[in-house]
Amino acid sequence: MAGTAEAQKQIAEVTGDYKYGFVTDIDMDMAPKGLSEDVIRFISAKKEEPAWMLEWRLKAYRAWLKMDEPDWAKVSFPKIDYQDAYYFAAPKKKDGPKSLDEVDPELLATYAKLGIPIREQEVLAGVQGSAKVAVDAVFDSVSVATTFREELKKAGVIFMSISEAIREYPEMVKKYLATVVPVRDNYFAALNCAVFTDGTFVYVPKGVRCPMELSTYFRINAENTGQFERTLIVADEGSYVSYLEGCTAPMRDENQLHAAVVELIALDDAEIKYSTVQNWYPGDKEGKGGIYNFVTKRALCKGKNSKVSWTQVETGSAVTWKYPSCILAGEGSVGEFYSVAVTNNYQQADTGTKMIHMAPNTRSTIISKGISAGKSQNTYRGLVKVLSGAENVRNYTQCDSLLVSSESGAHTVPYIEVKNPTAQIEHEATTSKISEDQMFYCRARGLGEEEAVAMIVNGFCKEVMQHLPMEFAVEAQKLLGISLEGSVG
Amino acid sequence: MLNIKDLHVSVGDKEIVKGLNLEIKAGETHAIMGLNGAGKSTLAAAIAGRDDYEVTSGSIEFGGKDMLALEPHERVGEGLFLGFQYPVEIPGVSNLNFLRTALNSVRKYRGEAEMSAAEFMKLVREKAKALNMDPEMLKRFVNVGFSGGEKKRNEMVQMAVLDPKLAILDETDSGLDIDALKTVAEGINTQRRKDTAILLITHYQRLLSYVQPDVVHVMIDGRIVKSGGKELALELEEKGYADVA
Ligand SMILES: Nc1ncnc2c1ncn2[C@@H]1O[C@H](COP(=O)(O)OP(=O)(O)OP(=O)(O)O)[C@@H](O)[C@H]1O
Ligand SMILES: [Mg+2]
Numbered sequence: 001m002a003g004t005a006e007a008q009k010q011i012a013e014v015t016g017d018y019k020y021g022f023v024t025d026i027d028m029d030m031a032p033k034g035l036s037e038d039v040i041r042f043i044s045a046k047k048e049e050p051a052w053m054l055e056w057r058l059k060a061y062r063a064w065l066k067m068d069e070p071d072w073a074k075v076s077f078p079k080i081d082y083q084d085a086y087y088f089a090a091p092k093k094k095d096g097p098k099s100l101d102e103v104d105p106e107l108l109a110t111y112a113k114l115g116i117p118i119r120e121q122e123v124l125a126g127v128q129g130s131a132k133v134a135v136d137a138v139f140d141s142v143s144v145a146t147t148f149r150e151e152l153k154k155a156g157v158i159f160m161s162i163s164e165a166i167r168e169y170p171e172m173v174k175k176y177l178a179t180v181v182p183v184r185d186n187y188f189a190a191l192n193c194a195v196f197t198d199g200t201f202v203y204v205p206k207g208v209r210c211p212m213e214l215s216t217y218f219r220i221n222a223e224n225t226g227q228f229e230r231t232l233i234v235a236d237e238g239s240y241v242s243y244l245e246g247c248t249a250p251m252r253d254e255n256q257l258h259a260a261v262v263e264l265i266a267l268d269d270a271e272i273k274y275s276t277v278q279n280w281y282p283g284d285k286e287g288k289g290g291i292y293n294f295v296t297k298r299a300l301c302k303g304k305n306s307k308v309s310w311t312q313v314e315t316g317s318a319v320t321w322k323y324p325s326c327i328l329a330g331e332g333s334v335g336e337f338y339s340v341a342v343t344n345n346y347q348q349a350d351t352g353t354k355m356i357h358m359a360p361n362t363r364s365t366i367i368s369k370g371i372s373a374g375k376s377q378n379t380y381r382g383l384v385k386v387l388s389g390a391e392n393v394r395n396y397t398q399c400d401s402l403l404v405s406s407e408s409g410a411h412t413v414p415y416i417e418v419k420n421p422t423a424q425i426e427h428e429a430t431t432s433k434i435s436e437d438q439m440f441y442c443r444a445r446g447l448g449e450e451e452a453v454a455m456i457v458n459g460f461c462k463e464v465m466q467h468l469p470m471e472f473a474v475e476a477q478k479l480l481g482i483s484l485e486g487s488v489g
Numbered sequence: 490m491l492n493i494k495d496l497h498v499s500v501g502d503k504e505i506v507k508g509l510n511l512e513i514k515a516g517e518t519h520a521i522m523g524l525n526g527a528g529k530s531t532l533a534a535a536i537a538g539r540d541d542y543e544v545t546s547g548s549i550e551f552g553g554k555d556m557l558a559l560e561p562h563e564r565v566g567e568g569l570f571l572g573f574q575y576p577v578e579i580p581g582v583s584n585l586n587f588l589r590t591a592l593n594s595v596r597k598y599r600g601e602a603e604m605s606a607a608e609f610m611k612l613v614r615e616k617a618k619a620l621n622m623d624p625e626m627l628k629r630f631v632n633v634g635f636s637g638g639e640k641k642r643n644e645m646v647q648m649a650v651l652d653p654k655l656a657i658l659d660e661t662d663s664g665l666d667i668d669a670l671k672t673v674a675e676g677i678n679t680q681r682r683k684d685t686a687i688l689l690i691t692h693y694q695r696l697l698s699y700v701q702p703d704v705v706h707v708m709i710d711g712r713i714v715k716s717g718g719k720e721l722a723l724e725l726e727e728k729g730y731a732d733v734a
Contacts, residue, residue: 436541441577444537445591445647446565446598455590459581459630 034083037061040194043088047163047197050170060183060193067187077292077319077348080257087195087228155211157241158203162230165201172203176234180263180300180327188259188294192228196261199230204239204270213469215244229260235270237303242273244472260295268303268330275468276312277476278320279483290318290347297324301333301362309336310353311467313476315483318347323381325354328362328390335364338464340476342457342483343376343408352382352413357423360391369461370401372408373484379411388419395424401431402460404453404484454481490515490686491536491655496547498528498535498711504545505531507711513655518687520697522722523708524730529690530574532708533657537571538564552654565591566598568654570647572661574690576640579631584643587631588613588650595651616649619679621672637664645676656680657688662696674699694726707733 040061044054069080152159158169166173183193204210235241264272278293299308310324326335337353355364364384372378378401386393401410412429434456442452458465458477465473491513498506505528513519521529535542536549538561549556556564579587593603604612617624622642632640641661648656658677662670677700681687689702697705697719705721706713707730715721715733725733 435577437577438579440534440537440539440561441573441579443561444539444565444571444573445587446562446594446651447590448560448562448594451562451590451594455582455587456579459579462581 033086035061035085035087035195039087043195043197046088047166049163049166052170052174053166056177057194060190061195063184064187064190064194067184067190069187080292082191085257088197151211155208156205157208157210158201159214160201162196162199162201162232165232169201169203172234173201173232176232176263176265178263180265180298181261181296186296189261189296192230192259192261192296196228196230199232199260201231202233202241202243204235204241206236207238208236209239210241213242213244215246227256227258227260231260231262232265233263233272233274234265235267235272235306237268237270239267240271240273242275242469244275244277244469246277246279246472246475256291258291258293258295260297262295262297262324264297264299264308266299266301266303266306266308266330266333269305270303271307271309272299273309274299274311274324275472276310276314276324277468277472277479278312278314279479292318293320293322295322297322299324299326299335301326301328301330301335303333304330304359305332305334306330307334307336309334309338309467311336311338311464312340312351313461313464313468313479314339314341314349314351315479320347320349320351322349322351323353325356326364327356327358328364329358330362331359332361333359334362336467337364337366337368338467339368340371340461340464340480341369341378341380342371342480343373343378344483345374345376347374347376349377350379350381352380354383355385355395357384357386357390357393357395360389361393362390363394364396366395366397366399367463368397368399369464370399370410370412371404371457371460371480371484372401372410373404375405375407377409377411379413381413381415383415383417384425385416386418386420386423386425390420391422393420393423393425395426397425397427399427399429400460401429402457403431403433404457406433450481450485453484457481457484490552491688492548492550493536494548494550496532496535496549497545498531499543499545500531500541505711506535508547509708509712511706511713513686513688515654515686516681516683517703518681518689518700519704519706520689520691520702520722521706521708521713522691522725527708528711529708530659533571533659533688533690536564536657537561537569562594563598565651565653566595570651570653570656572641572644572648572656572658574659574663576632576635576644578633578635580633582631584627584629584631585613588627588647591647592650613646613650617646620645620649620676621669622646638666638669641665642669642673645673648680649676652680654684655686655688657690659690660692661689662691662693670696671699694722697722709733 037058040057041054044057178193181189183190202214233241233243264274266272301308308326312324314320324337328335335355339351341349341351343349352368353366355366366382368380370378370380380399382397384395384397397414399412401412403410410431414427416425418425434453438456439452442455447455457480461480465476468476493509493511496506496509497504509532523529531542535544536556538559544557551569552567554567559567589609592609596603613627614624617627620642626639632643635643641664644661661673665673674696677687689696689700691697702719705717705719707715707725709730
């Protein structure tokens with residue numbers, strides 16, 4: 001493998017005898033380019049991980065080596081050279097700041113530029129009496145700001161970076177990690193297991209309603225850095241948590257791989273609401289650059305009457321491959337998927353959900369709104385599966401596609417597999433073009449062309465947007481407008 | 490205020506407005522009447538700048554500016570309002586949001602600051618009340634599920650909020666019950682000022698008895714063939730268009 005020898009040499013120079021025990025004195029902020037067992041050791045050492053974690057990663061890596069990159073129907077992109085990327089990057093500071101005063105003003109300025117809501121900026125800045133949104137900002141692989149941990153602690157909620165959780169709550173992490181998305185689930189999930197650098201761990205104890213929305217902003221910022229976040233959320237019996245994930249990335253020229261894994265586990269009567277606004281760099285107007293988003297998101301409704309709802313607004317990335325799914329294993333559990341996916345220019349999105357009904361009386365709702373502009377391709381791919389033992393299952397699916405340009409494409413690929421005759425499955429799908437009459441009406445009321453498109457599109461997405469937490473919805477609305485800039489005319 | 494000279498408008502390959510002249514001064518109210526398909530709505534859409542309506546020759550000047558050089562929303566910024574014959578539904582967009590976006594776009598064009606939410610709500614409630622519109626309708630999606638008359642009333646609320654210099658009202662009286670017609674007429678009369686002008690497109694004398702026009706035009710086959718005072722409307726009502734044509 002090209003680059004490996006060089007990588008080894010570099011690691012040896014900075015880490016010394018890294019193979020035996022933890023390395024505490026590493027000055028180097030980046031692992032050398034490329035992927036090898038040594039790079040994985042470097043990451044694990046850098047994260048001060050216990051030995052079992054390193055072993056787990058190495059096992060995943062070896063499994064990944066034997067797997068083949070999937071080959072999808074509706075997305076195409078140049079071959080990814082896994083040796084031409086960095087798998088670990090950290091901010092310059094050696095230790096995470098102890099308080100917000102220590103947060104790099106440049107970082108705060110970046111947050112401002114990214115349009116992070118004032119409310120969250122205030123929280124980040126530690127303004128007295130500012131609203132309680134806990135921000136665990138994942139900035140370039142390592143969490144540099146974590147707020148409100150104390151208050152969450154009082155409620156018994158654990159909210160921290162996964163690296164910390166591995167150190168502080170190893171038993172809990174061991175118990176749940178990769179139980180929803182197995183290591184060998186898919187090519188990118190296996191890769192993530194081997195090299196994940198950060199992410200979030202949440203545990204909400206029995207009967208606790210998490211006192212605030214938990215919010216994480218992801219941002220990719222170092223040149224050529226593959227990002228492999230890992231999120232694990234466990235809601236114990238009768239608990240509730242709402243988690244917000246949002247991200248943006250600055251202009252760049254080279255394609256970047258992002259392969260996160262998100263696992264949600266809801267025990268009896270627990271509810272998890274997971275909202276995403278995804279705005280990674282989609283590439284320029286010619287389709288150059290942009291991020292590849294191959295993320296695996298899956299929820300296990302393990303307990304009876306548990307509930308998980310995924311709400312996503314996807315506007316970014318050059319190539320998106322994403323199916324937040326629910327395994328409805330607990331009797332009477334509920335899975336929901338509300339999605340808006342906007343593609344513009346040369347973006348390709350293949351997204352949807354899988355609802356796997358394993359237990360009786362489980363219900364699922366799927367509302368998907370796809371908007372295609374420019375020369376983009378937007379595919380909804382969904383699976384509703386009902387196992388033979390699952391009596392009285394209900395599913396409602398609605399897929400609407402809106403075409404903003406005539407050169408764009410919208411595709412709906414629903415798969416339905418029903419092995420139990422008592423199931424009630426409903427599926428509705430529509431495709432429409434943005435109407436000239438609506439455009440003229442808006443423009444005759446003073447709206448510019450882009451404003452008019454944004455308004456009509458926001459209306460089209462209303463049913464999904466209303467499932468987002470209030471502040472997030474406002475952000476998302478603006479984002480829809482921004483994403484469609486230049487899409488008309 | 491509005492000066493149209495030898496205007497030709499085509500939709501697709503078909504010429505619909507065929508050399509039309511019209512001048513409206515500030516403070517005036519004009520009415521255009523004419524047979525179905527004469528090109529009245531096409532004229533209105535061309536003045537407002539609808540994309541697929543091509544002006545093949547002629548000129549439209551408004552407030553001293555060449556309207557044909559402006560984008561539709563810029564024309565609105567200059568003070569033009571078009572009340573639609575068939576108001577359009579916009580699912581998922583609340584009437585309030587629509588109005589607020591419209592108003593702020595116009596203010597932005599004019600270099601004015603955005604109106605605060607509180608100020609805006611006050612303005613809209615006041616205008617809706619004057620036009621007898623149930624405030625609940627403001628929360629509903631734009632024109633979705635509105636009755637024909639409700640849609641027309643909604644157009645009038647939009648006009649009142651935007652306070653245009655020139656309002657072109659395309660059959661705003663059609664489909665209104667008698668009480669609603671009176672309310673709408675009052676709304677139009679409120680909009681009549683020394684510095685504003687109104688162009689009514691209508692088939693009925695009834696509206697004109699409430700909103701008395703200064704000039705009535707008869708449009709047939711893409712041209713204005715006759716103009717006169719308000720008595721011309723009465724005459725048309727009695728005798729029809731046969732004699733004029
Ligand atoms: N988009 C279009 N494509 C083809 N023909 C059109 C189009 N729009 C208008 N027309 C035609 O142009 C002619 C004039 O239409 P317009 O709507 O302007 O008439 P009008 O005077 O407003 O009629 P009415 O009194 O019925 O409202 C009609 O014959 C109509 O069919
Ligand atoms: Mg008409």
